[in-house]
Amino acid sequence: MATDKRTTLDSAVATLESGMTLGIGGWGSRRKPMSLVRALLRTDIKDLTVVSYGGPDVGLLCAAGRVKKLIYGFVSLDSIALEPHFRSARQNATVAECVEYDEGMLQWALYAGSLRLPFLPTRAGLGSGVVDVNPSLKTVVSPYADAEELLAVPAIRLDAAFVHLNRSDIRGNAQFLGPDLYFDDLFLGACEPGRRFLSCEKIVTTEQMLQEASFHTLRINRSMVDGVIESPNGAHFTLCTPDYERDEKFQAAYVKAAGDTTEWEAFQNRFLSGTEADYQNAVLQWRKETSS
Amino acid sequence: MSTDITLADIVVIAAAESFRGDGEIFASGMGTIPMLGARLARATFEPDLLVSDGEAFFVGNDLPLGGSDKVIEGWIPFRSVFDTVWSGRRHVMMGASQIDRFGNTNIANIGPWKQPKAQLLGVRGGPGNTISHATSFFIPKQSTKVFVEKVDMVSGLGYDRAAQLGDTVMRHHRLPRVITNLAVFDFETTTHTMRLLSVHPGVSVDDVVANTGFVLEIGSDVPISRAPNETELATLNRLDPRGLRHREVA
Helix, strand or coil, X not given: CCXXXXXXXXXXXXXXXXXXXXXXXXXXXXXXXXXXXXXXXXXXXXXXXXXXXXXXXXXXXXXXXXXXXXXXXXXXXXXXXXXXXXXXXXXXXXCCEEEECCHHHHHHHHHHHHCCCCEEEECCCXXXXXXXXXXXXXXXXXXXXXXXXXXXXXXXXXXXXEEEEEEECCCCCEECCCCCCCCHHHHHHCECCCCEEEEEEEECCHHHHHHHCCXXXXXXXXXXXXXXXXXXXXXXXXXXXXXXXXXHHHHHHHHHHHCCHHHHHHHXXXXXXXXXXXXXXXXXXXXXXXXX | CCCXXXXXXXXXXXXXXXXXXXXXXXXXXXXXXXXXXXXXXXXXXXXXXXXXXXXXXXXXXXXXXXXXXXCEEEECCHHHHHHHHHHCCEEEEECCCEECCCCXXXXXXXXXXXXXXXXXXXXXXXXXXXXXXXXXXXXCCCCCCCECCCCCCCCECCHHHHHHCCHHHHHHCECCCEEECCEEEECCCCCCCCEEEEECCCCCHHHHHHCCCCCCEECCCCCECCCCCHHHHHHHHHHCCCCHHHHCCC
């Protein structure tokens, strides 16, 4: 009997512990596993090392004081360039340690992690502020005739990984239907088996996936996944093309609330104090109120 | 200058000119004016350029800003963008919150990195871009706060830093143009320090100097930045029917 990996948001995050290294898939404000992040906010887990091409996932975890160390290629909301909680976390130095990489360097760190290599070489980052502010980064000299000195980007290994895909079967074969996989396969690949969680818009049969799109979209296979959670609208308010686009109005409301302590408290009470179903209901209610 | 030609038109032409001679590479524009520059260059004098929709596709037709009627000629998700960056087959025009006379740029943060006074975008792809391929810059409002003696965080390598890394890096590193609301600059001097290439109509060399926080190379005869010809202006209006470029510079 094949393994049925279906689980729930709360059971998934219950396997995490304070102090772990968590990788979060997606890109900026695009296809972020937000329902898993919201579930994580319902626990007491803290002192996390978070690795991300960051968006509101990083913002929310920083705002809630759950991040001890942040490793990022950037943190942005795309259509709104600056993530407000990340911004204040940096400006108030509330995250104990930050590691800022060039976008390509972060891919290399995750790729090295997923290939079980200690590092991968690149020119990206050399001579830039990235090496000025990350003095632990080392270089490596090509052993061939060119003898070029390259940056050795150290591998990142994760204790837990969250990604959100469009479709998955119950075994964790998953499908992206939008224009970009981003680096979700590398986040899963760089993660130790046991806590590789994949939420999706819809769980379908294996056969149904190829009825919807070509085999090129099947970039996540079940050997890369430990738990599957059906979580409709789970990437909200980030985009999850073609199931839905970014909720720009809600994102703008999030940014506005983040700028003021009282407003942020009200936002948390309204949207982040209950279950995922409560969140989705609160968003529906908010939409009704603001659509007139 | 004809009265119906605006500063934005001059600036887009300068942006397009920075891609002249690039051939069959990815001309990548970050923001309205750089994107228009790349699309205008391809629609006129540099027809082999590849341009993207800013999401994940190369667009084969002359797509207006905000247009959706695109002919997709290729797929370029982020990991293919990184591959293209590192291969060198790209010329990007991006912004800079600070730039120094060697072309070191900063989009990352103002004040010390450890605890910035203002967290901006972070280094993003700047280090990989500048060490791999041609990088030009568009700066909508030049001032001594932007044209500085020393940038707070190096997100993009200038010529002095590239030179310290040896011949291979120097071969790939190139900063063809810096374009502002006042003037156009390059680094084609013996010391690779910034040179004033042209001033926009109505701008004096003194205006430029007053808004520059370091010593510029200035020739004895600084030309005026060129205006679009009729064909270029018609094409530009087709590529930007809503006139979004006029909101960028004034």
